[in-house]
Amino acid sequence: MLPIGCVESCRGCKHREYSAEESLAQKLSFLNLKLESWTNVLEPVRSVEKYKRWGYRSKTTLSAIFNDTSWEFGMWQRDILIPIPGCPVHSPKVNRILELIRTSIPQKSNFALAFVVISGAQVVLVVKSKLMPETSWITNDFTATLTDLGVEGFWIHLNPSAGRRIFEKISWHLICGIPRSIDINGLRYGPAAFQQLIPELYNQSLHEAFAFLDITEKSSVVDLYCGTGNSMKKWIDSNANVIGIELSGEAIECAKLNVPTATILRGACRQRIPQVKSWVENQRDMGQDVLLYANPPRTGLEVEVLDWIVNDGRPSKIAYLSCSPGTLSKNLHTLSMNGYKVDRLIPFDFFPQTIHVECLALLTLEH
Secondary structure (H helix, E strand, O other): OOOOOOOOOOOOOOOOOOOHHHHHHHHHHHHHHHOHHHHHHEOOOEOOOHHHOOOOEOEEEEEEEEOOOOEEEEEEEOOEEEEOOOOOOEOHHHHHHHHHHHHHOOOOOOOOEEEEEEEOOEEEEEEOOOOOOOOOOOOHHHHHHHHHOOOOEEEEEEOOOOOOOOOOOOOEEEEEEOOOEEOOOOOEEOOOOOOOOOHHHHHHHHHHHHHHHOOOOOEEEEEEOOOOOHHHHHHHOOOOEEEEEEOOHHHHHHHHHHOOOOEEEEOOHHHHHHHHHHHHHHHHHOOOEEEEEEOOOOOOOOHHHHHHHHHHHOOOEEEEEEOOHHHHHHHHHHHHOOOEEEEEEEEEOOOOOOOOOEEEEEEEEOO
């Protein structure tokens, strides 16, 4: 039986009719298949209480189309947009924000809305145009209702090529509110910054990484794909030396505010290997223990990054939070063949009722 509000044709949550136990068992079975070389260190999937498995999404990105009479927000399935009003995975607040926007924006096709992006307290309308659309519909009542719903920043982003790439660097217009909000850990984030959906599980993963890495003032941590700085702040708070690498310009801006004492470089991690190599050499000259924390995208660690780890970097311990068991397996094989032992694999159910599962791999350099 479908949950209340779930649209039958939407396939975003493929475990939507599973019980919590069935979903977690399926995910663990999938991990056992993908990570078959290390099943002896694979632990049960950690999740949240059953009542927290729905309504947990405070962040979403939905496509928008005008259907001749009204706007619809949803997800594409091949060439058909599936509207998902009242989605039970979205928090009630997110659904109310979406409905407010859907009924308030101009009800005509020449309003070139392509996406609606909600990131916590920041909301963005991505308009597929070079020109600013009319904004007379943004009334005091509209902005007051946004505020009542917890929205702190409301943006229009002009992206004439909006499609596969949702955001561009320029043409961001803050219509009302403030440009940065504060997350549950007290760190600043903006409208385009990536954040994990369930902070309590993410914080559990950070706690496990922190305990394993055994971070002290004698530690120097290379933090790859560092985002807005949640992980870096944990290392810094224990007086470690830290260097972080991140591609997103907005995330970098926030990270520099959140962790001002860290060394933070912008760019793809593979492009910053020379600077990381020099930093690591300096840390070792000072007698520091070099550690690695990585939280890469689904594509996993870049080839150049892996090459640096196994040949030059050789961190004594690695904590690797992966969102793709397939690429994790490939990366673990490379690391295992180059002197690293996989000590623990801890799965986290960051996306309940979906097929997705993340896994924290903890590795030690043996030789």
